[in-house]
Amino acid sequence: MKENNSFDIAVLGGGPAGIMAAGRAAELGARVVLIEKNEILGKKLLITGKGRCNFTHNEFDIRKFTEKFGRNGRFLYSALSEFGVGEVIDFFKSRGVKGKVEQGDRIFPENGNAQDILNALVKYLAEGKVSILLNTEVVGFKQEKGKISQALLRSRQICADKFIICAGGKAYPQTGSTGEGYRWAEQLGHTVIAPVPALNPVKTSEDWVKELQGLSLKNVSLQLFQNNKKKDERFGEMLFTHFGVSGPIVMDMSKNIGALLKNGPVKLILDLKPALDFKKLDKRIQRDFEKFKGRMFKNSLKGLLPLSMIPVIIKLSGIEPEKQVDHLAREERNKLVHLLKELELTPTGLLGFKWSVVTSGGVALKEVDPNTMCSKKIGNLYFAGExxxxxxxxxxxxxxxxxxxxxxxxxxxxxxx
Ligand SMILES: Cc1cc2nc3c(=O)[nH]c(=O)nc-3n(C[C@H](O)[C@H](O)[C@H](O)COP(=O)(O)OP(=O)(O)OC[C@H]3O[C@@H](n4cnc5c(N)ncnc54)[C@H](O)[C@@H]3O)c2cc1C
Structure with missing residues (x-):
């Protein structure tokens, strides 16, 4: 029997990756300790999906799933083959949490509560009798003969045969993910690809976005340009904020925006009516204006735009708001069509790690065995998660x-x- 501070496996970081790693090791009979500096496990997990936890994606084809991670996605093949989307759905279902597919193939717990996911994970830890140390910060490691022998806490040490680092990234540091894991990885001889914010809201220079704060748009298209070359394009939902833009399609594009801004200015072009080309939209507007004959321009856009957007578009169009709508010149109508199809936004930067959903960068994958997650530098070290x-x-x-x-x-x- 090992002593109180001595375990087969020590898992560092009690987020989704660490909890799963600890639970699985214990399920196979290992004596496991899970060390977390927060007062609870899964602090970030509880705020995922706005507290509803979008815990996986309805995509069972491993190749298609990994493609979403770009070139590095190939690294995930073995992990997804062993414990993929189907296994995760079954894992939670067998612990009383049924998954429900929602818009965009996002899977949430049926009752829409991230706490259900955390409870199921805590049950998994209890089944394996994992020792959980909360309010316990790891400050470093002791190495002996090319292996890690101890995890150093503030006032004691934890000995283990194996160590799994799951300390997360730098995104949303208010949840505990403050990037210590990167420092440890470097101290232990690993290369860390410079961490940058990903899935991050975007700041823009236009003053008028403030007037649209809180407005969410569905089924719009967003294109990203640099030097007149299209660099990215997304279709779906976005949100205006007091500082710029956010929402799924903006967040998904943010990594590219951040990278391109390092080389020079970029532009976002928002198409509010992607289902209609310029000609069809012009016809539609002509029909609307015909219907509203005799009315003022400012009172004729309700069928075309969300209410809060009307004053902004009117201002940007330069068209006299009180002009009779059937007296609009062709060029004025063209200007309106152009605004609805090509509304320009100028990104000035990302909001940064504090409001970032994930971190891009981290422990270099070439130094980790994708079949085991074991470090190629230190035989008793493993990594998992962000x-x-x-x-x-x-x-x-x-x-x-x-x-x-x-x-x-x-x-x-x-x-x-
Ligand atoms: C607002 C928000 C919403 C999100 N929504 C979703 C979603 O719906 N779906 C989705 O797929 N992803 C979502 N994500 C991303 C997802 O939360 C992360 O990918 C995931 O939490 C990463 O898990 P992890 O275990 O690797 O790291 P983390 O969750 O960051 O956990 C790491 C843990 O290690 C602990 N730790 C760090 N340093 C130390 C130390 N020195 N000593 C002890 N403990 C330490 C931290 O306190 C933390 O608890 C969201 C993220 C955010 C911020």
Whole structure:
């Protein structure tokens, strides 16, 4: 029997990846300790999906799933083969949490509560009798003969045969993810690809966006340009904020925006009516204006635009708001069509890690075995979750990455691979 501070496996960080890794290792019979500096496990998990937790994505084709992570996605093949979307759905279902597919193939717990997901995970830890140390900060490691022998806490040490680092990234540091894991990884000889915010709201220079604060738009198209070259394009939902733009399609584009801004200015072109080309939209507007004959221009746009957007578009169009709508010149109508199809926004930067959903960058994948999650530098060290150089779009991809890599790391650490 090992002593109180001595375990088969020590898991550092009690987020989704760490909990899954600890639970899986314990399920295979290992004596496991899970160390978390917060007062609770899964602090970030509880705010995912606006408290509803979009815990995976309804995509069972591993190739298609991994493509969403860009070039690095290939790293996830083994992890998803062993513990993929189907296994995750079954895992939670078998612990009383049924998944429900919602818009955009996002899967949420049926009762719409992230706490249900955390409760199921805590049950998993209890089944394996995992020792949980809360309010306990890891401050470093002791190495002996090329291996880690101890995790150093503020006032004691934890000895273990294997160590799994799941300290997350730098996104949303108010939840505990303050990037310590990167520092440890570097101290232990790993390369860390510079972490940058991903899935981040975008600041824009236009003053009028403030007037639209809180307005959410569905089924719009957004294009990203630099030097007149199209760099990205997304279709779906976005949101105006007091500082710029946010919402799924903006967040998914933010990594590219941040990278391109380093080279020079970029433009966003918003198409409010992507289902209609310029000609069809012009015809539609002519029909509307015919219907509203005799009315003022400012009172004729209700069928075309959300209410809060009407004054902004009127101002940008330069058209006299009180002009009779059937007296609009062709050029004026063209200007309106152009605004609805090509509304320009100028990104000036990202909001930064504080409001970022995930981190791009992290522990270099070439130094981690994708079949086991074991470090190629230190034989008794494993990584899982956001600390790895992996980031996917919004939609449940990032949590799935944590479940899959956590499960693989915990399993292999327990099996001695
Ligand atoms: C607002 C928001 C909404 C999100 N919504 C979704 C969603 O709906 N679907 C989705 O797929 N993804 C979502 N994500 C992303 C998802 O939350 C992350 O991908 C996931 O939490 C990463 O898990 P992790 O275990 O790797 O790291 P984390 O969740 O960051 O957990 C790491 C843990 O390690 C602990 N730790 C760090 N340093 C130390 C230390 N020195 N000592 C002890 N403990 C330490 C931290 O306190 C933390 O609890 C969202 C993220 C945010 C911020």
């Amino acid at each position: 600390i790895l150089d992996l980031d996917g779009p919004s939609g449940g991809y990032n949590l799935q990455e944590c479940w899959s890599t956590g499960y693989l790391a915990g399993g292999n650490a327990a099996k001695g691979n």
